[in-house]
Amino acid sequence: MAVRISQELKRLLPQLRYEPTAKRLRAKLGDALVLDSQRAVVLWEPDRYLPVHAVPADDVVARLEPGPSPGAVPPERPGPPSSPFPFAPHTADGEPLAVRVGGTLVPGAAFRLADPDLAGYVAFDTDAFSWFEEEEPILGHPRDPFSRIDVRASKAHVRVLLGGVVLADSASTVRLFEGRLPPRSYFHPDDIRWEHLVPDPLRTVCPYKGVAKYWAAPGLGDGRPVAWSYGPYFPEMLQIQDRIAFFDERVDVEVDGVVQGRPRTTWS
Known part of the structure; x- marks a missing residue:
């Protein structure tokens, strides 16, 4: 039976989805390095169209500290384009974290994923940091590797x-x-x-x-x-x-x- 790709993607929307990227990924707060990874994934939380980056905790240079509750909440539907998804509340199971870079604390800017297929991975708030793929700065959320x-x-x-x-x-x-x-x-x-x-x-x-x-x-x-x-x-x-x-x-x-x-x- 033929499969319409767009319908299949819609069917997957309620699930936690990810795709590895071969690009070296770095994040900074000002001039301070937050993370540096060759093992990053592009991550979509359930019922989210826009992805974020997640990396193994071992690749995080900054200090991760316990963050505010709640953790997972019922899925939030998209608003108009003038209201892009905030990083939190989250629709996946996991632990909210604060990111400490030197003397600066960024509350809720990270999220440790509970899914066993992503054990040890931490997702990060795109808007909280400056991002680089290889040696080039990137703008906004990660690009969807399956879109053009x-x-x-x-x-x-x-x-x-x-x-x-x-x-x-x-x-x-x-x-x-x-x-x-x-x-x-x-x-x-x-x-x-x-x-x-x-x-x-x-x-x-x-x-x-x-x-x-x-x-x-x-x-x-x-x-x-x-x-x-x-x-x-x-x-x-x-x-x-x-x-x-x-x-x-x-x-x-x-x-x-x-x-x-x-x-x-x-x-x-």
Whole structure:
């Protein structure tokens, strides 16, 4: 019987998942080394889409101290993209730990896993430290080794509307395809109806595309951001640099005159 990969991945979502990485991994707090490992794994806690790194406790240079309770809690569902998963509370069984680096204590920044297949491994809060793979700094959470991004120029006529008001209109967009996520159309700034958008203070980090800034559409939506853009961070993302994309989950999209349904995702 044929297996649809996306459905199989969804079936695995409630489980603790991991994949070893061959990259040397280091974390620092300021200039102080926290960990240095050639045995790291990319780790997804149950019901989490975004991974963290975990390494053997033997590869941790910093001191690990007992941290706050509770430990495992019922699974937490994703919020909107403006609220990425915090490191805690955890959905796996284990022991929360504090990380002491010199005279600095970072409470709850580590989590000793109880699963026997990951015995001795400790997961770390991505946002608490600076991270390096081999000799290069990395941005945001670990990249999913089973996901990739393709960027393609498109001549489809795409219109974005909200409350019947046109926010963007173009027959020359750049389409970004990213794993199980809905395809995104990135518009040239000249194709945006800027009179309907205002800057939003939200900033988020994507390990594939860089740092995003956002816009809202006052009086047209529910107040949440509806569009975003990435600046120059990764050379391989040059095609979308300074272009604007929209949450198809929060706006109405027409492609070549055909109205597209709003996809149901964690950002709906």
